[in-house]
Amino acid sequence: MLSRASQLENQLDDFFDKVVVATLIFRNSLELYLNHGICDEYREKLREVETIESKADQLRRDIEVALYHHTLIPELRSDVLALLEEVDKLINRVEACLFKFEIEQPQFPEQHKESVRRLLQTVCECMDQIIYACRAFFRDQNSVKDYSAQVQWLESEADKLSTSLLRAVFRDEQLDLAQRIHLRYFVERIDDLANAAEDISDSLTIYAIKRGI
Amino acid sequence: MSMDISFLFFVSSGLFLGWSLGANDAANIFGTAVGTRMIRFITAATICSVFVLLGAVISGGGTSETIASFGGVNRIAGSFIVALAAALAVFFALRSGVTASTSQAIIGSLIGWNLYSSSVMDTELLLRILSTWVLCPLLAGIVAVLLTLIAERFLLWRRPHLLTQDALTRIALILTGALGAYALGANNIGNVMGVFVEVSPFRDIESGQFSLSATQQLFMLGGLAIAMGVFTYSRRVMMTIGNGVMDISPIAAWIIVCAHSIVLLMFSSRSLEQLLSDMNLPTLPLVPVSSSQAVIGALVGLALLKGGKAINWHTLKKISLGWLVTPASAALLSLTGLFLMEHIGEQPVYASSRYVISETGFNKLEQEGIETWRYRHLAGVEFHSPKAFINKIESYQPLSAQQRKQLLDIAYLSRFELNHQLYRNSHNWLSTEQWQAVQSLKNQQFSYRWQLRDALAALSPQWRYKPDTPHNRSANRQLQQQLTKLERLLEINPPHQ
Structure with a gap:
């Protein structure tokens, strides 16, 4: 019983490690994109994220099957499954975002790039914090609310940054309307990652309360 | 067949x-x-x-x-x-x-x-x-609350x-x-x-x-x-x-089972009673308690700790x-x-027993501190039910529960015979000295329980009750069990057959 638990714990850790690595690659890839546009290195990183995404999918399925097959954590099983699926969707969003950049290649004018970088940094921090919160749910549910508070703060920061970036883009006389709308789509796409993290943190706060004695 | x-x-x-x-x-x-x-x-x-x-x-x-x-x-x-x-x-x-x-x-x-x-x-x-029907769920609730607090601390620590x-x-x-x-x-x-x-x-x-x-x-x-x-x-x-009274977590499930077992043990452990009496603390009565009450008591205790809103x-x-x-x-x-x-079934469901206080029985009662002068004239009168006997005595003198028990015990008339049948039974529940005392009464007969007890007590100190102090309670209880078992073995045509 204990060895099965420890095997599953390793699988869960592995799953969250994959999200952390995907976030790191996401940040590097967009930095690369802002500096050099689509290049071989970017495509290489995109393939890495694809592999991580499919491995994370497989891990999630294995964990779900094990939880149901051995009727583990019966009272929290559905919460854990929902959590894993939401986190898995976060990796999917990261992958999809990188794909969109590769396909549509939005052109950010030089004067806006710094704002995009700040938004990117805030969103990635937000995603890091949500993984800390997820890990805490399994080991130390009392600190879940601390991490959740940070996620909420970072998400609202990301909102402010994206709003001010969009305002700047739409006031930029040098950009035509099509370009402005194209850029808006990408800014919103990046900001959506922080929104998704916040949704996970909301659910997690409830799950953590249910985890008590 | x-x-x-x-x-x-x-x-x-x-x-x-x-x-x-x-x-x-x-x-x-x-x-x-x-x-x-x-x-x-x-x-x-x-x-x-x-x-x-x-x-x-x-x-x-x-x-x-x-x-x-x-x-x-x-x-x-x-x-x-x-x-x-x-x-x-x-x-x-x-x-x-x-x-x-x-x-x-x-x-x-x-x-x-x-x-x-x-x-x-x-x-x-x-x-x-x-x-105990009140005490048992109450204690189970308290134990459950304590166990929950300990479990919470442990989880926070580990x-x-x-x-x-x-x-x-x-x-x-x-x-x-x-x-x-x-x-x-x-x-x-x-x-x-x-x-x-x-x-x-x-x-x-x-x-x-x-x-x-x-x-x-x-x-x-x-x-x-x-x-x-x-x-x-x-x-x-x-x-x-599991689900009817309130939703519980697996740890709470364990706490409830644990509290239930601890409380059952508290009401049945002789060692705990001995320990409490040695420390001059009040002891719990050793009676069979209800495990259902213990479980529900623990559940409610746990729910009240959480504010009581979860209880159905x-x-x-x-x-x-x-x-x-x-x-x-x-x-x-x-x-x-x-x-x-x-x-309708025409089966006797209880045996009538005989109660007669003999002259020596009156002396025995006096020795045990029970006043008998008001009903001394009842010597030799036979009663066929314990209730009739006690009612008669109480019409002369009120009795405490303990005195009623003593009177019934001393007046119970039967026949106790130390026959060969006894010696074929295993006697490993007696000490060697106790067994020797029993053997030396071979072929004797007694009409009253107390006569047999007095005869045994005269033969060996191991057949005598010790002063009623908390420390001696356990030894006296064991002696009482041995005497009851012996009396059942020796009684000729006992009512319970």
């Missing part, structure tokens, strides 16, 4: 009571674990059955003395009805999906027997038993992974459940099968290292009935306990009502059953 058929007939009510016990009390042990889906029903039922059986066969030697002294049912047909009434009361409670209390049902049933047979009820003991915590909780639930089942088998088999020991047709089996006494075989039969109850009917009650008061009210209805219906069923058995 006719003995076997009558035995099978009479034992059937004991088996029914065993079945009810399995259906009801197993749910108390594994209900929270199965209700929270931590352990599958089939696993719980298997573990429970195996350990109940082991407990009954290995440690189920002693019948419940409190039950025996409260209602000494002295005819097999009476035992049959008492067991049947208790079993039916539990069964009806189970039918409505409520966890009943087997101990309560037995007490109710015995009250019915006492009333029907005009026996003198030991009101002091009854009050003590009734007080911070185990959710899955490790889950695995450890499962192991703890299985271990605690197995121990609980063992204790259930050991403590309750006496209630179920104890009254049939004397009419059992079983013979001791011995083959090399392996030996199984007749009593153990009988208890095994009772254990199997309990196991049948577990498998066939306990699921529904488990779900009531409707289910709780239904269960509490069951606690009143079960003993009351058992008493009614017992009364009706005894009446029917005696008048």
Whole structure:
């Protein structure tokens, strides 16, 4: 019983490690994109994220099957499954975002790039914090609310940054309307990652309360 | 053969009571674990059955003395009805999906027997038993709250992974459940099968290292009935306990089972009583308490710690009502059953006993500090029921519960003979010195219990009671048990056959 638990714990850790690595690659890839546009290195990183995404999918399925097959954590099983699926969707969003950049290649004018970088940094921090919160749910549910508070703060920061970036883009006389709308789509796409993290943190706060004695 | 058929007939009510016990009390042990889906029903039922059986066969030697002294049912047909009434009361409670209390049902049933047979009820003991019906859930609640606080601290300190915590909780639930089942088998088999020991047709089996006494075989039969109850009917009650009163987490499930076992142990542990009395602390009465009450008490304690909002008061009210209805219906069923058995079945359900105070008996009473001058003229007058005897004496002088007991004991007239039959029985429950004293009374006869006791006390200090101090209580109780057993063995044509 204990060895099965420890095997599953390793699988869960592995799953969250994959999200952390995907976030790191996401940040590097967009930095690369802002500096050099689509290049071989970017495509290489995109393939890495694809592999991580499919491995994370497989891990999630294995964990779900094990939880149901051995009727583990019966009272929290559905919460854990929902959590894993939401986190898995976060990796999917990261992958999809990188794909969109590769396909549509939005052109950010030089004067806006710094704002995009700040938004990117805030969103990635937000995603890091949500993984800390997820890990805490399994080991130390009392600190879940601390991490959740940070996620909420970072998400609202990301909102402010994206709003001010969009305002700047739409006031930029040098950009035509099509370009402005194209850029808006990408800014919103990046900001959506922080929104998704916040949704996970909301659910997690409830799950953590249910985890008590 | 006719003995076997009558035995099978009479034992059937004991088996029914065993079945009810399995259906009801197993749910108390594994209900929270199965209700929270931590352990599958089939696993719980298997573990429970195996350990109940082991407990009954290995440690189920002693019948419940409190039950025996409260209602000494002295005819097999009476035992049959008492067991049947208790079993039916539990069964009806189970039918409505409520966890009943087997101990309560037995007490109710015995009250019915006492009333029907005009026996003198030991009101002091009854009050003590009734007080545990309040004390037991209260204590279980307190223990559950303490255990929760300790568990919370432990989890905060160790911070185990959710899955490790889950695995450890499962192991703890299985271990605690197995121990609980063992204790259930050991403590309750006496209630179920104890009254049939004397009419059992079983013979001791011995083959090399392996030996199984007749009593153990009988208890095994009772254990199997309990196991049948577990498998066939306990699921529904488990779900009531697991989910009916409030939603509980697996750790809470373990806390409840643990609190239940601790409280049951507190009410049955002689060592704890000794320890408390050595420390000059008040002791708990050693009476069979209801495991259902312990579980519900623990559940409510836990819920109140969390603010009390999670309790399903409707289910709780239904269960509490069951606690009143079960003993009351058992008493009614017992009364009706005894009446029917005696008048329609034409079977005697209780034996009339004779009470006569002899001149020496009066002296003995005076020695024990009971004033007798008001009813000295009753010397040699025979009474055929304990109630008639006590009523007569009380018309002259009011008596305390203790004095009533003493009077009944001293006036009980029978025949105690130290015959050859006795010496064929095993005597490993006596010390060598005690046995030598018994042997030196060979072929003697006594009309009163106290005469036999005095004769033994004169022969050996080991047959004498020590001064009644908390420290000596356990030794005196053991001596009392030995004397009761000896008297039952020596009594010629005792009423309980």
